[in-house]
Amino acid sequence: MRVARVALDVPLCTLFDYAMPEEYRLAPDSLVGRRVVVPFGRARSVGIVLESDVEAHVAERRIRAIGRVFDDEPPLPGDVLEVLRFASDYYHHPVGQVLLNALPQKLRRVPVRDGSRATKAAAADTAQRVTPPAESAAAAPEPQLTGAQQRAVHAVLSSRDTFAPFVLHGVTGGGKTEVYLQVVAELLRRGRQALVLVPEINLTPQLTERFRGRFPGVTLVTLHSHLAEGERMRAWRAAQDGVAAVVIGTRLAVFAPLPRLGAIVVDEEHDASYKQQEGLRYSARDLALLRAKLRGVPVVLGSATPSLESYANAMGGRYRLLELPSRPGARLPAVRCLDTRGQRLWHGLSGALLEALQARLERGEQSLLFVNRRGYAPVLMCLACAWTSPCTRCSARLVLHTSERRLRCHYCGHEEAVTRVCPTCGNQDLTPAGHGTQRLESALREALPAARVLRIDRDTTRRRDAFATMQARIRANEVDILVGTQMLAKGHDFPRLTLVGVVNADGALYTSDFRASERLYAQLTQVAGRAGRSELAGEVLIQSNFPTHPLYEAVCRQDYAAFATGALDERRQLGFPPYSHHALLRAEAARRERVDDYLARAAEAGAALRFPVEIYDPVPPLVARVGGRERGQLLVQSSSRNELQRFLSAWYPQLEGTATRSVRWSLDVDPLEV
DNA sequence: AGCACGCCGACT
DNA sequence: GTCGGCGTGCTC
Numbered sequence: 001m002r003v004a005r006v007a008l009d010v011p012l013c014t015l016f017d018y019a020m021p022e023e024y025r026l027a028p029d030s031l032v033g034r035r036v037v038v039p040f041g042r043a044r045s046v047g048i049v050l051e052s053d054v055e056a057h058v059a060e061r062r063i064r065a066i067g068r069v070f071d072d073e074p075p076l077p078g079d080v081l082e083v084l085r086f087a088s089d090y091y092h093h094p095v096g097q098v099l100l101n102a103l104p105q106k107l108r109r110v111p112v113r114d115g116s117r118a119t120k121a122a123a124a125d126t127a128q129r130v131t132p133p134a135e136s137a138a139a140a141p142e143p144q145l146t147g148a149q150q151r152a153v154h155a156v157l158s159s160r161d162t163f164a165p166f167v168l169h170g171v172t173g174g175g176k177t178e179v180y181l182q183v184v185a186e187l188l189r190r191g192r193q194a195l196v197l198v199p200e201i202n203l204t205p206q207l208t209e210r211f212r213g214r215f216p217g218v219t220l221v222t223l224h225s226h227l228a229e230g231e232r233m234r235a236w237r238a239a240q241d242g243v244a245a246v247v248i249g250t251r252l253a254v255f256a257p258l259p260r261l262g263a264i265v266v267d268e269e270h271d272a273s274y275k276q277q278e279g280l281r282y283s284a285r286d287l288a289l290l291r292a293k294l295r296g297v298p299v300v301l302g303s304a305t306p307s308l309e310s311y312a313n314a315m316g317g318r319y320r321l322l323e324l325p326s327r328p329g330a331r332l333p334a335v336r337c338l339d340t341r342g343q344r345l346w347h348g349l350s351g352a353l354l355e356a357l358q359a360r361l362e363r364g365e366q367s368l369l370f371v372n373r374r375g376y377a378p379v380l381m382c383l384a385c386a387w388t389s390p391c392t393r394c395s396a397r398l399v400l401h402t403s404e405r406r407l408r409c410h411y412c413g414h415e416e417a418v419t420r421v422c423p424t425c426g427n428q429d430l431t432p433a434g435h436g437t438q439r440l441e442s443a444l445r446e447a448l449p450a451a452r453v454l455r456i457d458r459d460t461t462r463r464r465d466a467f468a469t470m471q472a473r474i475r476a477n478e479v480d481i482l483v484g485t486q487m488l489a490k491g492h493d494f495p496r497l498t499l500v501g502v503v504n505a506d507g508a509l510y511t512s513d514f515r516a517s518e519r520l521y522a523q524l525t526q527v528a529g530r531a532g533r534s535e536l537a538g539e540v541l542i543q544s545n546f547p548t549h550p551l552y553e554a555v556c557r558q559d560y561a562a563f564a565t566g567a568l569d570e571r572r573q574l575g576f577p578p579y580s581h582h583a584l585l586r587a588e589a590a591r592r593e594r595v596d597d598y599l600a601r602a603a604e605a606g607a608a609l610r611f612p613v614e615i616y617d618p619v620p621p622l623v624a625r626v627g628g629r630e631r632g633q634l635l636v637q638s639s640s641r642n643e644l645q646r647f648l649s650a651w652y653p654q655l656e657g658t659a660t661r662s663v664r665w666s667l668d669v670d671p672l673e674v
Numbered sequence: 675a676g677c678a679c680g681c682c683g684a685c686t
Numbered sequence: 687g688t689c690g691g692c693g694t695g696c697t698c
Binding site for chain 3: 005006008018041
């Protein structure tokens, strides 16, 4: 029997066979990529047709008929289907869930009133239009490009309708965005759509403003997970209909249908946010490359600190490297380490850093203090018995938040009131240990009472629009010192900011995570890059007990190439990515033995398959218990991506087979943290 | 994932 | 005597 094979949102690695509607017998291909409603179990579900007019895989008597075909809307285009199928295979995630999760929620559910004709609501969805752009507004002028920028724009644009991957390595403030803008300008002239990916939602408004300012007559939409459902739907449809000429979005936008796609930009391509950390654990950057390849268009990976993966590809000649080595109209900041060995620090601040802050205050310039911890102190400690505010549900410490007088777990959200007395020994002297943003904020208010201090972290920006409001205040010069976490490090442009202080970064120097140094280098470079972006000279002071560490020396010289070359050498010697490939089996359960049992069996079953892959012993992750659930993980490594993939495909059925309902497990291919 | 069926404890 | 706990099994 000839059937259509339909993907459904169920955790099963299979498609489902359905009898095709009579009217599609003559043109079966036009069914592929269409949304359909099908009977499933005792209910009905929305599915996507992936194959049409193929021989059934199950007995004829079990086959039911497709209920409805949504023929009033365009089918998902071939490149999106192919990217999603690839993602399902490569990341070993059920194909139906991969496909359906790429759609706006409204398109995943069976319409309430589902007759044979389109409902009013469905018709309204297709007819809806995004707000038309203001035709009358004047476009912001195109600035004169530097030679390096011109060469970059030219290189990208000259690869007309052929796949061409570029790494745009530009120093912070080096004018990467201007390159994107001028590439997009030409694409628009050619009648094409541009897809611009950004790592996080906070960065969409400012980039969107910049694009809107430059292209006032053009329809631009944003796509990210915090959009209201209706808005997301409208933006998605505008992309699908070709109405939106520019789509700016976070990782999920890589799946947006774009009939006239002309190029893809992945801004801050090194950023970990491009990797989804649950469900389908895809890398939007990697899928962007695949998509560009399928469509035969250029893809630009932009960063001041490219990922070592991308940089290795550039060095190996697989990607083309474009450099923006200097800041147009400004100088790079001077970066220096402050030796804190043997120094008395005041709430974590050295005298030299306080003096530098004072000097900026007197000159009416802004400073940024970077602390990668929110809260007051990462732990409340009893000096008499070494009690350290443990979380009852996680293997982690409760963080002291003084402004709310609470102890809070940053892993599970558990909160309790601050105790005055040690719960184990009754000692009344509990001391905050370590430094968070709150502590630095209050220390600064005390040390520099004239300074207007603004703290920016996840706690102060929880409210909608809070971050945008704060940015406006900074631009309006209503703030002297910013205290914040990495939220402040990325992409922001504050012209009066001339000093960046880094309070405590040493922790990342000596961890077991082989990617820690890459992350630290990127983070310090990004945050340092906030200083001196206009004509005012910038200075960056990094407090450290290891001021001569090679990583800090590379950061101070702002020599990415030297850092990356050294780091890649090390990776090659150790046989780590990008010179090998990883997959991580994660498991969690309420009881420790369940996790350990499962992983031990999985390792055994894997070894019995006798593939050329290395299976490490199961280990607990850094935080082994979260929210009362025990976690464990098992690393698999291979020098061959293909062999690793073949192994995972063979292993998967056994992972399913050995799991009981009490163990939750998932595979993470190309994990960022191992 | 849902949603069934199916076999053992405290309750109107 | 039931209502209901969540352990397996199935969905084209």
